[in-house]
Amino acid sequence: MSQDGRTQTVLVVEDEESIASFIAMYLRKGGFGVSVAGSGEEALAKAATERPSLIVLDLGLPDLDGIDVCRRIRQGSDVPVLMLTARDDDVDKIIGLEVGADDYLTKPFNPRELVARVKSILRRTAPSRRRLETQAIAHGDLLVDAGRREARVRGEEVQLAPKEFDLLWELLDHRGLVLTRDQLLERVWGYTFAGDTRTVDVHVRQVRRKLGEACPIVTVWGVGYKVSSEPKPAPA
C-alpha cells in the first residue's frame, strides 16, 4: 500500500513466463498489484497507459533491448526501474546515466530479495520526493532544485538520472559532512547493500561527468564523499 492507502502496481517485464509468474506471485504476496509484459513494446505501452509505481525490467527481451526500453521510459517518466541482469552484463552501463535504472538484481535472485528491493525503492522515492518539494540549494555555479528535480549549471539545465539526482542532493543537503558509501547506499537507495559500493562510485562518476567543473562532490579517500560547506572560489 502507498501512503494514500491505494495498492501500488508493479509492471513486470520478462518474456520467460515461468520467471514472470514467479515474480508476480511474490509481489502479490507482498501486497502489490502486478501487471506483466512479455516484450519491450508491450512494456512501453503498459508503462504509458497503466502508470505503474515501479517497473521490474529484464534486460534480455525478444524484441527490444531492456536498456532501450529503460531509456525510452526515462524520456517521459521518472518511475523507478529495477533491472534484472545476467551475471556478465555491464552493470556500470545499466545503472549509469544513459540508462537511468534505479537498481539492479543479478539472476538468479531470491524472490524475497526482489520484493524487499521493490519496497525499499518505493519507500525511498515517494516520500523523499514529496518532502523536498520547495527546497533548492545553490553551490557555486550549480543550482539544484529538489522540487522541480532540476540541476542547472550557470542557468543551463543538466539531465541527471533519478539516483544521480538523489545522490547529489543527499550530499548537498549535508554540506561539510563526509558520507560513507554505505550511508549513501542506505539513504539514496534505501537499504544496506553490503559490499557493493560500486553503485555509489558509478553514480558519482556520472554526476561528475555531467556537471564537469561545477560538480561539488569531493572524494574523501578511504571514507566516502562530501560536498564542501563553501564552494571553491571561481578562478579570477
Ligand code: CA
Ligand atoms: Ca528474459
